[in-house]
Amino acid sequence: MKTQILLDRYVSLKWYNSISIKGVPLIAIFFLVLGCSTEETQTVVNFTEITMQDDFDTDGAPDSSIWGYDIGNGPNGDGWGNQELQYYTDRPENITVNNGHLIITAKQGDFNGSGYTSARILTKGKFEQKYGRFEARMRLPYGKGMWPAFWMLGADIDSNPWPACGEIDIMENAGSAPTIISGAVHGPEYFGGSPILKKYDLEDDRFDTGFHVFGIEWGPEYINYYVDDVLYNQITPADVTGEWVFDKGPFYIIINLAVGGLFDGPPNADTVFPQTMLIDYVRVYKYNGLN
Amino acid sequence: MVTSSCEREVSDEVQFATFSNNPEVFIDGFSGGLEYFPFGGSKLDAFSVDSEVRYKGEASMRFDVPNVGDPSGSYAGAIFPDYGGRDLSGYDALTFWAKATKAATINEIGFGQDFGENKFLVTKNNLRISTTWTKYIIPIPDPFKLTVENGMFWYSEGPENGDGYSFWIDELQFEKLGTVAQPQPSIFFGEDIVAESFLDIVGLIPAPALTQTFNLASGINETVTAAPSYFTFTSSDVDIVRVSELGVLSPVGLGTAEITATLGGVKAEGSLTLTVSGGFDFAAIPTRDPNNVISIFSDTYTNVPVDFYNGFFAPFQTTLGGAVEINGENIIVYEDLNFVATEFKNPTVNASAMTHFHVDIRIDESIDSADFIEVELGDFGPNGAFNGPDSDDSSGSVTFDSGALTTGQWISLDIPLSDFTGLTSTGNLAQIFFISDATISTLLVDNMYFYTE
Numbered sequence: 235m236k237t238q239i240l241l242d243r244y245v246s247l248k249w250y251n252s253i254s255i256k257g258v259p260l261i262a263i264f265f266l267v268l269g270c271s272t273e274e275t276q277t278v279v280n281f282t283e284i285t286m287q288d289d290f291d292t293d294g295a296p297d298s299s300i301w302g303y304d305i306g307n308g309p310n311g312d313g314w315g316n317q318e319l320q321y322y323t324d325r326p327e328n329i330t331v332n333n334g335h336l337i338i339t340a341k342q343g344d345f346n347g348s349g350y351t352s353a354r355i356l357t358k359g360k361f362e363q364k365y366g367r368f369e370a371r372m373r374l375p376y377g378k379g380m381w382p383a384f385w386m387l388g389a390d391i392d393s394n395p396w397p398a399c400g401e402i403d404i405m406e407n408a409g410s411a412p413t414i415i416s417g418a419v420h421g422p423e424y425f426g427g428s429p430i431l432k433k434y435d436l437e438d439d440r441f442d443t444g445f446h447v448f449g450i451e452w453g454p455e456y457i458n459y460y461v462d463d464v465l466y467n468q469i470t471p472a473d474v475t476g477e478w479v480f481d482k483g484p485f486y487i488i489i490n491l492a493v494g495g496l497f498d499g500p501p502n503a504d505t506v507f508p509q510t511m512l513i514d515y516v517r518v519y520k521y522n523g524l525n
Numbered sequence: 526m527v528t529s530s531c532e533r534e535v536s537d538e539v540q541f542a543t544f545s546n547n548p549e550v551f552i553d554g555f556s557g558g559l560e561y562f563p564f565g566g567s568k569l570d571a572f573s574v575d576s577e578v579r580y581k582g583e584a585s586m587r588f589d590v591p592n593v594g595d596p597s598g599s600y601a602g603a604i605f606p607d608y609g610g611r612d613l614s615g616y617d618a619l620t621f622w623a624k625a626t627k628a629a630t631i632n633e634i635g636f637g638q639d640f641g642e643n644k645f646l647v648t649k650n651n652l653r654i655s656t657t658w659t660k661y662i663i664p665i666p667d668p669f670k671l672t673v674e675n676g677m678f679w680y681s682e683g684p685e686n687g688d689g690y691s692f693w694i695d696e697l698q699f700e701k702l703g704t705v706a707q708p709q710p711s712i713f714f715g716e717d718i719v720a721e722s723f724l725d726i727v728g729l730i731p732a733p734a735l736t737q738t739f740n741l742a743s744g745i746n747e748t749v750t751a752a753p754s755y756f757t758f759t760s761s762d763v764d765i766v767r768v769s770e771l772g773v774l775s776p777v778g779l780g781t782a783e784i785t786a787t788l789g790g791v792k793a794e795g796s797l798t799l800t801v802s803g804g805f806d807f808a809a810i811p812t813r814d815p816n817n818v819i820s821i822f823s824d825t826y827t828n829v830p831v832d833f834y835n836g837f838f839a840p841f842q843t844t845l846g847g848a849v850e851i852n853g854e855n856i857i858v859y860e861d862l863n864f865v866a867t868e869f870k871n872p873t874v875n876a877s878a879m880t881h882f883h884v885d886i887r888i889d890e891s892i893d894s895a896d897f898i899e900v901e902l903g904d905f906g907p908n909g910a911f912n913g914p915d916s917d918d919s920s921g922s923v924t925f926d927s928g929a930l931t932t933g934q935w936i937s938l939d940i941p942l943s944d945f946t947g948l949t950s951t952g953n954l955a956q957i958f959f960i961s962d963a964t965i966s967t968l969l970v971d972n973m974y975f976y977t978e
Contacts, residue, residue, distance in 0.1 A: 377740070378744060408744075411744050412704070413704055438702065438703035439703045439704065440704050440706055440742065442706065443707075504745075506707075
């Protein structure tokens with residue numbers, strides 16, 4: 235069965251040939267050559283049983299049964315450890331559901347000592363899951379200093395502080411690079427400025443002019459990263475430079491739009507405010523045990 | 526195919542007229558239909574096809590910018606049109622690779638210039654190039670406008686600090702990059718400008734300064750100057766101000782109207798609120814006896830020969846403008862004033878029998894406390910030629926600070942020549958300067974003359 239699992243993963247990855255697969259036994263490649271159907275309809279969708287879905291169809295505040303807020307500029311007042319410049323609020327002008335979309339708006343203007351406001355929501359204590367497929371369809375903001383992110387933290391963070399709890403970054407973008415997103419993991423000995431990260435560069439298009447699906451498929455000892463129908467990376471224990479902390483328990487989801495910080499630096503004179511991050515849906519599927 | 530209705534299909538013979546959508550301008554040679562016309566006064570042989578230096582393929586475009594004083598031309602500049610017309614509506618930018626023999630700044634480079642209406646002219650001003658091959662992107666302000674375009678490429682570049690140099694352009698083509706996004710059109714420098722004008726007078730209306738800005742894949746905002754025809758202008762009251770398709774504003778009625786614009790459906794930043802008054806308010810007509818007057822600039826008297834009303838002294842002068850005619854009357858309008866000179870040295874003026882210098886000035890902008898206008902007279906001395914300091918030249922000036930200036934009306938200045946401290950002679954006067962050091966931007970001037978009472 236082990237061989238079959240590897241084969242399936244290799245098949246689904248093969249079509250997106252930017253992948254380097256580590257440790258695939260020769261026997262798997264042998265089977266592939268002989269038995270693989272080469273239809274171009276191969277997709278990254280392997281998990282189909284939905285466990286959480288928010289299509290943002292009800293105008294107003296986000297569904298409180300799924301989402302909570304992080305408010306302020308971080309527990310230590312240091313921009314969430316990243317020198318971010320915004321103050322997160324739950325005000326409708328920073329976060330609201332309207333016309334089928336969750337809208338997070340970064341605004342310029344002094345508020346509680348910060349020069350910008352924005353929003354950050356999370357499913358901590360409301361929806362947490364180990365393994366599965368996590369995806370969101372979004373249109374990103376643009377401009378230097380924009381740092382939109384769709385990511386996850388280990389639900390044991392309160393007893394097992396970051397980075398030991400683990401962090402899975404499904405999508406991060408620097409507003410100064412409108413065609414590039416990245417996916418990453420942070421854990422013990424690979425965190426902060428040294429995550430395990432891979433960039434994905436959208437060809438002939440940008441992430442701020444239309445919607446794209448950002449997702450992971452996460453199972454035992456692997457996390458596959460994709461944008462739309464392109465699987466662009468797989469991270470396994472062999473890739474991380476420390477302990478693999480992604481098989482220990484559930485994670486929760488965070489969506490936020492930071493301003494400034496260590497990822498893209500501060501906004502500049504060309505950065506247009508306000509900036510909006512639109513989320514069409516967030517969907518989570520159950521791990522099916524097969525991959 | 527099954528059709529149950531009576532509709533007829535389009536027959537095979539139907540052909541719609543289409544223009545070439547060939548994106549290539551110069552890859553390894555002239556693309557089909559492309560022509561080369563240098564500007565008059567430019568170095569006519571500045572352009573050549575270079576098969577030695579090239580980014581890719583067989584050849585590149587080489588441009589040799591002349592040194593100052595080159596008898597073959599004072600600058601390099603040309604258009605590259607295709608008078609067959611091309612449909613560029615499927616592209617979003619003109620792109621090329623370029624390098625130069627030294628880091629330099631190309632004054633103007635773009636497309637849409639065809640020696641005709643230049644209706645969809647696009648100019649990238651001050652393009653920085655370096656000694657390494659680099660790709661440059663000049664966005665199309667609104668591709669939908671370019672269904673029949675002739676102007677494929679144009680440029681104009683002068684010597685840098687007096688020195689010529691060479692640059693190369695290769696792989697010049699229109700592309701659909703897909704990453705030219707987030708348009709930010711702008712008119713009137715993106716500012717909400719308030720100005721006054723007068724019935725049927727076009728000359729005094731601020732220039733609209735039309736630009737389009739896109740965010741590129743690099744994350745950098747690229748701004749180009751775009752022709753008026755890319756924009757759709759709106760006047761809030763067409764009975765007061767009308768805007769032509771070419772962006773020309775015409776005050777046609779009394780009152781106030783706001784001019785705004787859109788480009789490709791995106792509202793342009795900036796506006797002009799123009800209040801149109803009745804007839805233009807001219808300075809009072811001088812009444813002094815012509816026998817007691819030596820006139821430099823006036824419709825009342827016979828003026829002495831004047832070389833110019835604006836010397837455009839490079840490189841420190843910013844002042845634009847000069848003499849303009851308004852409904853048959855002549856005045857001088859200076860804009861972006863820092864300093865400006867009127868010169869009359871052929872021959873110089875002997876005003877030794879005169880006692881005063883008269884000038885009427887008008888400032889229509891608000892006057893801040895630090896604002897001033899300095900009037901300076903220059904005398905070239907017995908040799909009648911400009912020699913500068915430590916010569917027989919002399920000069921002196923009188924400054925009018927903000928307390929002496931009033932906005933929105935003509936200010937009549939009668940300055941005793943003895944007040945121009947340092948002016949040791951008035952026998953060979955040749956220059957009148959107005960200096961504001963940019964504190965006052967727009968200055969109207971009329972009736973400059975020397976007189977005795």
